[in-house]
Amino acid sequence: MKKYLLSLIIVLFSLELLNAQQYVVTTPTNKNVLLEEYTGNYCTYCPNGHRIANELAAKYPGRVFPINIHAGSFASTSYPNMTTTQGNEYNYNFGVTSYPTGILNRVGQIGYNQWETKVDEMMKENAIVNIAGDYTINAATRTAQITVEMYYTGNSSESTNYLTIYMLQDDIVGYQAGSNLNPTQIVDGQYNHTHVFRSAITSTWGDAVSPTTAGSLITKTYTYTIPQSIGSPNGVDVDINKVYFVAFLTEKNEGSVTRPVLNSCKLGEPTPDMYVVDLCYGESYTEHGFNYNKPAAGYYEEIKENNDGSYSYLYLTVYPSYTRNLEMEICEGESFHYGAFHFDNPEAGVHTQENVLQTVDGCDSTIVMTLRVYPSYNIEITDEICEGEDYKKHGFNLTNLSAGIHNKTRELETDFDCDSIINLVLTVHEAPEVTISGNTNIYSGESATLTASGADSYLWSTGETTASITVYPSATTTYSVVGTTNGCDDEAEVTVNVTVGVGENELENTKVYPNPTNGELKVECLGMKEISVFMPNGQCVENINVDDDVFTLDMSNYKSGVYYVKIITKDNAVKVCKSVKM
DSSP, rough: OOEEOOOOOOOOOOHHHHHHHOOOOOOBBBBOEEEEEEEEEOTHHHHHHHHHHHHHHHSTTTTTEEEEOOTTTTOOOSOOBBHHHHHHHEEETOOOOOEEEEEEEEEEOGGGHHHHHHHHTTTSSBBEEEEEEEEEEEETTTTTEEEEEEESOOSSSSSOEEEEEEEOOOOOOEEETTTGGGGGEETTTTTEOOOOEEEEOOOHHHHHHHHSSSSEEEEEEEEOOOOOOETTTOOOEEEETTTEEEEEEEEEEEETEEEEEEEETTTTSOEEEEEEEEEETTBBBOOOOOOOOOOOOOEEEEEETTTSOOEEEEEEEEEEEOOOEEEEEEEEOEEEEEEEEESSSSSSSSEEEEEEETTTTSSSEEEEEEEEEEOEEEEEEEEEEETTTOOOOOTTBBOOOSSSEEEEEEEEOOTOOEEEEEEEEEEEEOOOOOOOEEEEEEEETOEEEEEEEEEEEEETTTTSSSSEEEESSSOEEEEEEEEETTEEEEEEEEEEEEESSSSTTTTTTTTTEEESSSSSEEEEEEEEEEEEOOOOSEEEEEEEEEEEEEEEETTTTTTTTTEEEEEEEEEOOOEEEEEEEO
16 A cells, blocks of 8 residues: 655645745655854864865755854954854854864764764654745845745644844855865865855844744744945955855754754755655655656655756655465364464365455555464385394384394374374395405416405496406505495405516526617517516506517507516416516
8 A cells, every 4th residue: 555745745725824825835844954064264174074065965955054154263363254253152152162063953063074974864854844935135235135934844842943044155265274175165276165154144043933833834024234244353245146045943942052953944945845755565656757666665865856956855765565474283183263364174285374464554464374284194104224224214213123024113193293103114134245256466467357246236446347357456456346235235355466576586588678668679588488568557568479589579659658578488487577668
């Protein structure tokens, strides 16, 4: 459901009110911000304050009004003397001792680094009174005719409030310490002072205003003669083309001081259009030149310049439309009733109901109830394990089970008091016993065949999956195999011992040269029958039948590396020689 509070859409007017008010709007708005900066032309860091105040006024046109009040120890009386008796009185009564100091809407003193944050906060506050007006100046007589209107959209906590009107002047050129901190106001090497406080045309702390209750429209008119010059000594001429007026309303009197500021305006300028809008998530706002198509929940501010030079402000709040999920669980055969939700004897399974409510923000919210209905059931479970393993599933804790078939039953109540029976048929498979057989003592260059038994399938550490494998180790190596039967494993391992260089004394006068060789290798041995060449990993490269005492082995196509040359004679004597191919 959409809610609108549009500050310029006037739903009901009395005829009398329509004829009475000329400048002020009569629907609720947010507060503007009066920024009174206490400064001085000998204050080195004050231009920082001038710059930040200007930036805030530019960021929020028609909403933030900087006032530069020259007073205190850094305000010089040399030309241009911008000090005033009233400015010094403000400085004294607010207890200002450091410069620059900002007083925003007359609520405490804060340094310029905090102004922007405070301004952003204040502009979101609701105003109980709107203020606007206009003025004319007769150039010949230097007489200003000023009209200020105030309309109360709410009730003040005080029966009397106070209207103050400041006259300000722009473009006063003169010295300013630290001017390089605000270079945009340097003109021909001099500093251009802006929005300088010149005078309060009302009484210093404001003129009394009443009544202060909702619906009250109050109009004040003033005639003010603008002085030729203000300040003594070394006063500054008052250029009627450079002056303007700011009006503000304060709530109560505290001794001399009146504060806080309820609202403020610059006279003679159009009042910004302010729209305060509330939406629910999923709704859109596309009025008065603003375009928000189903924005996310949150708070939005936008300023838009209109064709006539005025500004429109949008303050948009998008409230979330909540969806809340509730979950409950019962047993089959029971009923469930909770608020607007009713489930009468639902069957086993998952059931949902929705209920739409309206929140305090006026947005529809949905509550979804999910009801899980658990059955009262019998469960038949068939499972398998290996002998020596424990079974700890489905609430069972079975240990030391022998091979065979085991039937077990559990009677239990679930967390929701639903009676249940679990029947388990557990097959315990006998674990295999894997062994390895084969030749475990060989000479370097020979192979060994290893055979595993005791299981249905095998996986060797070499990656092979046959029962028997042939290996060619160049050094003593341990091999392992995992055997599997019915998903149950057993592992065995064996070490093949490799003897390198066996038979050195069996075959005398055997020569293998040159070593290393680039291609041809001479082999000399009496009664040779066979020559075999192996790589260090046991792989046979070449096997040659020889019937001679001398043989030239062509290794030109071999890769560079180490090779073992195995020589076998006619009487089965063996010698293994190492050769290096370059």
